[in-house]
Amino acid sequence: MAMADAAAKRGTSAQNGSDILVTFNGVQKTYDGEILVVKDLNLEIKRGEFVTMLGPSGSGKTTSLMMLAGFEVPTHGEILLDGRSLRNVPPHQRDIGMVFQNYALFPHMTVAENVAFPLSVRGVSKSEQTTRVRKALDMVKLGAMENRRPGQMSGGQQQRVALARALVFEPQLVLMDEPLGALDKQLREHMQLEIKHIHESLGITIVYVTHDQGEALTMSDRIAVFNDGIIQQLDSPTGLYECPRNSFVAHFIGENNALPGIVESVSGELCSVRLASGETVQARAVNIGGVGSKTSLSFRPEKVHIEGIGPDHPNRLHGRVNETIYYGDHVRVRMTVAGSDSFTVKMRFRAGRAVPLPGEELFVAFTAEDCLALDPI
Amino acid sequence: MTDMALPERQQALLPDQQGLKARLQRAERMKKVRAFALVAPLLLFVLVTFIAPIGDMLRRSFVDNELSAVWPQTQSAMQQWTDRSQAPGEAVFKAVAEDIRKSRDANTLATAARRLNYAIDNGRSLVFGTARKLPDQTESWKEAMIAIDARWNDPELWQAINQASGPFTSFYLLQAMDLHKKANGDIVSVSGNNAIYIDILLRTFTVAFSVTVLSVLLGFPVAYLLANLPPKTANLLMILVLLPFWTSLLVRTAAWIVLLQEQGVVNQFLLWLGVVDHPIRMIYNRAGVYIAMTHVLLPFMIMPLYSVMKGIKPHYMRAAVSLGARPTVAFLRVYMPMTLPGMGAGALLVFILALGYYVTPALVGGAADQMISYFIAFYTSETVNWGMASALGAVLLVVTLILYTIYNRLVGISNMKMG
Numbered sequence: 001m002a003m004a005d006a007a008a009k010r011g012t013s014a015q016n017g018s019d020i021l022v023t024f025n026g027v028q029k030t031y032d033g034e035i036l037v038v039k040d041l042n043l044e045i046k047r048g049e050f051v052t053m054l055g056p057s058g059s060g061k062t063t064s065l066m067m068l069a070g071f072e073v074p075t076h077g078e079i080l081l082d083g084r085s086l087r088n089v090p091p092h093q094r095d096i097g098m099v100f101q102n103y104a105l106f107p108h109m110t111v112a113e114n115v116a117f118p119l120s121v122r123g124v125s126k127s128e129q130t131t132r133v134r135k136a137l138d139m140v141k142l143g144a145m146e147n148r149r150p151g152q153m154s155g156g157q158q159q160r161v162a163l164a165r166a167l168v169f170e171p172q173l174v175l176m177d178e179p180l181g182a183l184d185k186q187l188r189e190h191m192q193l194e195i196k197h198i199h200e201s202l203g204i205t206i207v208y209v210t211h212d213q214g215e216a217l218t219m220s221d222r223i224a225v226f227n228d229g230i231i232q233q234l235d236s237p238t239g240l241y242e243c244p245r246n247s248f249v250a251h252f253i254g255e256n257n258a259l260p261g262i263v264e265s266v267s268g269e270l271c272s273v274r275l276a277s278g279e280t281v282q283a284r285a286v287n288i289g290g291v292g293s294k295t296s297l298s299f300r301p302e303k304v305h306i307e308g309i310g311p312d313h314p315n316r317l318h319g320r321v322n323e324t325i326y327y328g329d330h331v332r333v334r335m336t337v338a339g340s341d342s343f344t345v346k347m348r349f350r351a352g353r354a355v356p357l358p359g360e361e362l363f364v365a366f367t368a369e370d371c372l373a374l375d376p377i
Numbered sequence: 378m379t380d381m382a383l384p385e386r387q388q389a390l391l392p393d394q395q396g397l398k399a400r401l402q403r404a405e406r407m408k409k410v411r412a413f414a415l416v417a418p419l420l421l422f423v424l425v426t427f428i429a430p431i432g433d434m435l436r437r438s439f440v441d442n443e444l445s446a447v448w449p450q451t452q453s454a455m456q457q458w459t460d461r462s463q464a465p466g467e468a469v470f471k472a473v474a475e476d477i478r479k480s481r482d483a484n485t486l487a488t489a490a491r492r493l494n495y496a497i498d499n500g501r502s503l504v505f506g507t508a509r510k511l512p513d514q515t516e517s518w519k520e521a522m523i524a525i526d527a528r529w530n531d532p533e534l535w536q537a538i539n540q541a542s543g544p545f546t547s548f549y550l551l552q553a554m555d556l557h558k559k560a561n562g563d564i565v566s567v568s569g570n571n572a573i574y575i576d577i578l579l580r581t582f583t584v585a586f587s588v589t590v591l592s593v594l595l596g597f598p599v600a601y602l603l604a605n606l607p608p609k610t611a612n613l614l615m616i617l618v619l620l621p622f623w624t625s626l627l628v629r630t631a632a633w634i635v636l637l638q639e640q641g642v643v644n645q646f647l648l649w650l651g652v653v654d655h656p657i658r659m660i661y662n663r664a665g666v667y668i669a670m671t672h673v674l675l676p677f678m679i680m681p682l683y684s685v686m687k688g689i690k691p692h693y694m695r696a697a698v699s700l701g702a703r704p705t706v707a708f709l710r711v712y713m714p715m716t717l718p719g720m721g722a723g724a725l726l727v728f729i730l731a732l733g734y735y736v737t738p739a740l741v742g743g744a745a746d747q748m749i750s751y752f753i754a755f756y757t758s759e760t761v762n763w764g765m766a767s768a769l770g771a772v773l774l775v776v777t778l779i780l781y782t783i784y785n786r787l788v789g790i791s792n793m794k795m796g
Contacts, residue, residue, distance in 0.1 A: 071695055091698045092707075104696035108714040117710075118700035169701065 027077035039229035052216040055226030097166030101178040105150035112146035118169040136168040250298040275338040282368035294376035301346040303370040316365040438768040441546035447485040448476035452542040470518040496537035536560035549768035585731035596678035604686035622676040665741040678723035685719030721788040
């Protein structure tokens with residue numbers, strides 16, 4: 001596939017010999033001169049990488065993307081693309097493809113005309129336009145629809161056209177601003193895989209913005225979690241989920257149980273934390289102050305057990321069942337543990353297996369590895 | 378389910394479904410009656426005050442009973458005129474002579490004289506002159522009348538009388554298109570000074586078209602600004618656009634006279650600036666018509682354009698730019714085409730309204746700038762030539778409908794957004 005070849009070539013023979021494509025260097029942005037929407041953004045994106053900017057709305061992720069695309073100007077700092085500063089490069093000269101949340105397909109053009117638009121403004125010959133448009137539409141499996149208007153297509157189809165349009169001119173970088181936000185869940189999951197496969201087969205660099213952590217986890221090579229205009233953590237999906245650096249990330253990525261406590265002692269990687277109920281547990285010291293400081297313990301619901309816990313288990317807490325909710329493949333048990341009444345435990349469901357009943361008193365247990373001591377909430 | 382069971386079940390369903398349809402209709406009937414009752418007063422109003430009068434006016438462009446009402450014998454006698462290359466025989470002359478004498482006694486001669494005057498130069502003097510000199514008895518009415526006025530021997534005169542005798546006439550409609558039916562039935566163009574209506578029609582369309590183009594050129598940037606400013610500022614500017622719109626047409630036109638006249642504000646300012654050394658004539662000519670009409674009609678262009686532009690989200694332009702289009706290219710190839718529904722609607726509104734403009738050109742235009750509605754008004758109220766007035770109206774209506782059809786083909790009315 002010519003597109004993949006071209007992209008691969010770009011990937012190996014970088015102009016400046018480096019494999020870093022995008023660099024954010026101390027970037028700040030304010031709209032009103034009072035509040036910094038982006039506080040201090042430092043980020044390097046490698047060639048061929050799929051990086052997701054993840055965060056709640058107002059966290060500065062979209063603003064960062066818009067600065068990269070050239071629709072917003074950084075108040076301070078610098079953005080480099082392929083080693084060149086983008087400061088004085090207008091958006092249409094940046095050679096960056098972009099996919100928008102609302103597709104932004106031109107309603108007065110057919111699908112083929114939409115996809116041919118970036119080629120025709122670049123003066124590509126008509127015959128080459130036709131072949132490249134066809135190839136791009138085949139790639140997103142819409143070869144038969146080139147004469148339709150965007151208004152006659154479903155949301156998923158429109159987003160595929162937008163994808164084809166952003167890829168057809170073989171940009172060195174593709175930006176996606178919540179491209180699947182307007183689609184229903186099933187279609188969204190399907191499109192996630194499709195985008196991921198296109199990324200793998202073309203070897204392009206993608207910067208993806210979303211507030212959906214599931215989307216970020218399934219697609220990305222690395223995820224930058226944004227909050228308050230700052231990257232809270234930049235890591236691989238497993239790194240983020242297994243080892244969140246702070247309570248915000250622990251809460252934002254996946255499900256999380258948080259219990260407040262006070263650090264009693266620290267020994268190497270581990271620390272001992274006393275909870276509000278007076279119980280003491282061993283936890284992994286990830287992000288804590290000294291002895292006596294407040295902390296927040298973080299547990300994933302699927303890493304806490306409530307069955308077969310012996311009295312000599314080193315890390316166990318007393319709990320009472322509030323309710324059990326059946327989810328098909330698993331059961332969620334909501335409990336009161338150490339004063340928190342929203343402690344959730346996920347247990348696999350098997351027919352015939354006894355499910356805890358509301359009011360039942362039992363122990364929850366976990367290993368010190370699976371209990372993270374983070375900054376207090 | 379087996380194959381056998383299916384048809385049976387369908388048969389069982391069939392009569393029931395018909396019952397269902399009847400029940401649906403019964404249920405819907407009340408709704409329809411209520412809807413019609415709500416529309417009925419307006420429908421009646423429009424029928425009585427709008428459709429019926431317009432229909433009656435249009436009828437007058439080809440129905441002609443004026444002459445036959447006062448000269449009844451002429452109408453029936455004209456059928457004996459077979460050889461159209463020369464004047465008719467004695468019987469027709471006799472009928473006309475008797476009609477003239479009778480209408481002279483009944484004081485209706487003026488009606489006949491006026492009607493014939495439309496078609497014949499100095500027709501009025503011909504009728505009155507003949508009536509005055511017509512003897513009570515004579516051997517040959519034909520010879521007597523030709524002796525009074527030689528024009529009675531002209532077949533063209535008789536063609537005019539024949540056309541005017543009704544009940545239907547093509548005279549007005551032909552004249553509205555500068556055409557004339559000769560005695561032998563040929564339709565020819567009217568020559569020289571009498572051919573004015575095509576010019577007037579062309580002038581009407583030229584003015585309407587120019588005003589439309591000016592409105593697009595001036596209205597587009599304003600609408601763009603309104604649609605892209607923050608709401609607070611946009612609302613203030615919108616009031617500036619709408620304020621003139623709410624002001625009386627007459628007041629605005631009069632204001633332009635004050636502004637544009639030779640001693641007016643604009644000329645004084647230009648003189649003071651030293652741009653010109655003597656006042657320019659900006660009023661009572663075509664320039665004045667364009668300025669005043671464009672100003673009056675501009676809101677009709679701005680409003681639909683604005684409402685369409687308001688709906689064009691900024692991400693379309695962003696998408697175009699991110700795909701490599703320079704801002705001007707993005708504007709021309711993406712933004713402009715998306716404003717077409719508004720531009721199309723605005724242009725249609727302005728053009729149709731401009732076609733019928735009467736007061737503004739009458740006040741700020743010169744004699745050579747009067748549009749067709751001026752002449753319609755002139756024939757209706759000044760000369761009471763309703764046939765001509767309605768013929769001009771009919772021609773305007775037909776040409777407008779033809780243009781509308783072409784426009785619909787080009788732009789597509791269904792694509793338009795009126796605001």
